[in-house]
Amino acid sequence: MxxxxxxxxxxxxxxxxxxxxxxxxxxxxxxxxxxxxxxxxxxxxxxxxxxxxxxxxxxxxxxxxxxxxxxxxxxxxxxxxxxxxxxxxxxxxxxxxxxxxxxxxxxxxxxxxxxxxxxxxxxxxxxxxxxxxxxxxxxxxxxxxxxxxxxxxxxxxxxxxxxxxxxxxxxxxRPRYRQALLEYYRPRAAELCADCRARLETNPLRLLDCKVPADQPHKAGAPRTVDYxxxxxxxxxxxxxxxxxxxxxxxxxxxxxxxxxxxxxxxxxxxxxxxxxxxxxxxxxxxxxxxxxxxxxxxxxxxxxxxxxxxxxxxxxxAGRPPGARRPLDAYVAVAGQVPRTRVLALVQALRHQGLAVDMDHVGRSLKAQLRAAGRLPVRYAVILGDDEWARGEAAVRELASGQQRRVPLGELAAVLRPAGADAAAETRGSAEVDRA
Ligand SMILES: [Zn+2]
Ligand SMILES: [Zn+2]
CATH class of the missing domain: 3.30.930.10 (Bira Bifunctional Protein; Domain 2)
Structure with missing residues (x-):
């Protein structure tokens, strides 16, 4: 099509x-x-x-x-x-x-x-x-x-x-100024552009708006409003x-x-x-x-x-002063093995309720492909949930810039992912939901 x-x-x-x-x-x-x-x-x-x-x-x-x-x-x-x-x-x-x-x-x-x-x-x-x-x-x-x-x-x-x-x-x-403009422009009328000629008698002030290059010298010598x-x-x-x-x-x-x-x-x-x-x-x-x-x-x-x-x-x-950049994601949740995707979605949602920007895979990609996708996003952490981590109520949290990775209990995820200086008030909301149980 x-x-x-x-x-x-x-x-x-x-x-x-x-x-x-x-x-x-x-x-x-x-x-x-x-x-x-x-x-x-x-x-x-x-x-x-x-x-x-x-x-x-x-x-x-x-x-x-x-x-x-x-x-x-x-x-x-x-x-x-x-x-x-x-x-x-x-x-x-x-x-x-x-x-x-x-x-x-x-x-x-x-x-x-x-x-x-x-x-x-x-x-x-x-x-x-x-x-x-x-x-x-x-x-x-x-x-x-x-x-x-x-x-x-x-x-x-x-x-x-x-x-x-x-x-x-x-x-x-204005009438006095208009009169002065008319007296100035009338003898020059033949040299003006068509628009200016048409406007001269009806609205001579408009002649001062003319952008036609040939008319500029006439404009420069015209009477000035401030003098009237x-x-x-x-x-x-x-x-x-x-x-x-x-x-x-x-x-x-x-x-x-x-x-x-x-x-x-x-x-x-x-x-x-x-x-x-x-x-x-x-x-x-x-x-x-x-x-x-x-x-x-x-x-x-x-x-x-x-x-x-x-x-x-x-x-x-x-001027090198763009006014704003897109908010990066705080975390991209990558899932492997038999970890139930609906539960992961609920975990992602709980993190969002706490003020974090979080996304996850929805198209069934392999862990490797998910991490590759995360690498292309503006995102700070990958949160990896495999069968092993899930069974223990933990996640592997990888800082994408440094590659450093550590295990974090699901209940502490929000605190770890939260960027420095972010909205602390959101922390009080629904943190219990982050627990796997
Ligand atoms: Zn006045
Ligand atoms: Zn003109």
């Missing part, structure tokens, strides 16, 4: 790789809890309008990259969630969190779906760690969001990160910098950093990793004080970030 393959741009996490994910996610949950963030889990499917209204009709995400589903017998289209913030806002409003104490601090570790051209470290289903603070407009909230990301990186052992920071103003100061900030935006940006200074977080002011959508306000930031030469953005975020209103909520400020975990894992790997 022809084998069926996974969809392009997706990946499997094998048992070999899963511990890295588990360790990374555990670290994220640990840090987020210490910062007072609660976990949010939302459906993979959402209404199509949620992203049309927020991400915008004219964006690549909405036009080309969303997986659209038409459920049988329904004329309402659903999509696989392409990004996390809009879904978090929807959940905040739908669950009445906006009526409770503010601010509300949420984080999520969830897959996002985009039908992009697959490239290294970029997938059509990718996992994002996102954090959002709803209901706090103060610059200390922006500083805390950045500190959350930086604390996570520090605890993962990642060094050489740089925070790039900018302020893009608010609805009060109103008094309130200026004060907010200054306070954010003071807060980062107080936290000892280094940053670089980057006037070219923008987000072209209208609901973004004030702070935008990216965290780049330059530890291995070329800089790579590992986290991006900012303030979106207009977003919650756009989704039918009361005027509510918001700030947050998103972090792609596949890229973070690649970065950690390259």
């Amino acid at each position: 022809e084998r069926i393959q996974r969809p392009r741009g997706t990946y499997d996490v094998t048992p070999e790789e899963a511990p890295r994910w588990q360790a990374l996610e555990a670290r994220i949950r640990h840090v987020a809890a210490r910062f007072g963030f609660g976990e949010l889990r939302t459906p993979v499917i959402e209404a199509r309008e949620l992203f049309q209204r927020t991400v915008g009709e004219t964006t690549d995400i909405v036009q080309k990259e969303m997986y659209v589903l038409t459920p049988p017998g329904s004329d309402r289209q659903l999509v696989l969630r392409p990004e996390g913030t809009a879904a978090a806002v929807r959940a905040y409003l739908e669950n009445g969190l906006h009526n409770g104490p503010q601010p509300v601090k949420l984080f999520y570790i969830q897959p996002m779906f985009r039908h992009e051209r697959p490239q290294a470290g970029r997938y059509r289903q990718h996992v994002q760690f996102g954090a959002e603070i709803f209901g706090a407009g103060e610059a200390t909230a922006d500083a805390e969001i950045i500190a959350l990301a930086m604390t996570l990186f520090a605890e993962l052992g990642l060094e050489g990160l740089e925070v790039h920071l900018n302020s893009i103003g608010c609805p009060a100061c 900030l109103c008094q309130d935006c200026r004060a907010h940006f200054d306070e954010l910098q003071s807060a980062l200074d107080a936290l000892g977080i280094a940053y670089r002011l980057d006037p070219g950093l923008v987000r072209g959508l209208d609901y973004y306000t004030r702070t935008v930031f990216e965290i780049k990793y330059g530890g291995l030469g070329a800089q790579d953005t590992v986290c991006g975020g900012g303030r979106y004080d207009g977003l919650i209103e756009l989704l039918g909520g009361p005027p509510t400020p918001g700030v947050g970030f998103g972090m792609g975990l596949e890229r973070l894992l690649l970065t950690l790997e390259a």
Whole structure:
């Protein structure tokens, strides 16, 4: 039969790789809890309008990259969630969190779906760690969001990160900036790429997002948002910098950093990793004080970030800091002769009840083949049960690294196999069951 393959741009996490994910996610949950963030889990499917209204009709995400589903017998289209913030806002409003104490601090570790051209470290289903603070407009909230990301990186052992920071103003100061942009770009329109020409009159801020190489010189000379900030935006940006200074977080002011959508306000930031030469953005975020209103909520400020975990894992790997390894087995039980296999299974189970990681043969291999199998596993001890040992209520315990072997009464097996520093509380549970009788 022809084998069926996974969809392009997706990946499997094998048992070999899963511990890295588990360790990374555990670290994220640990840090987020210490910062007072609660976990949010939302459906993979959402209404199509949620992203049309927020991400915008004219964006690549909405036009080309969303997986659209038409459920049988329904004329309402659903999509696989392409990004996390809009879904978090929807959940905040739908669950009445906006009526409770503010601010509300949420984080999520969830897959996002985009039908992009697959490239290294970029997938059509990718996992994002996102954090959002709803209901706090103060610059200390922006500083805390950045500190959350930086604390996570520090605890993962990642060094050489740089925070790039900018302020893009608010609805009060943006019209003046927009006018300056129009005046700058209009005489240059003929030299711009097609996308930029199309967006010039409708949303000139988007031109600053253009990645087309030929347009970069124009971008470099464009008016800067920071020169057009109103008094309130200026004060907010200054306070954010003071807060980062107080936290000892280094940053670089980057006037070219923008987000072209209208609901973004004030702070935008990216965290780049330059530890291995070329800089790579590992986290991006900012303030979106207009977003919650756009989704039918009361005027509510918001700030947050998103972090792609596949890229973070690649970065950690390259930096020699993989976040976790698979737990090795404490023991592999090898059986010979007429020793009753059901009783051995009960022995294995009793050891597991005491917190040990133990496995045994289930396919009737010879003792030699079982020991060979054990040798290929990450396992510390082979526990050998032959007729002779079984009759005496003992086992031969072989440390695989050294080859040293000794006889251990079955009642003392758990204590011998237990790795130094392992959970001692588990020892009180069911140790009597280990006895053969
Ligand atoms: Zn302003
Ligand atoms: Zn362009």
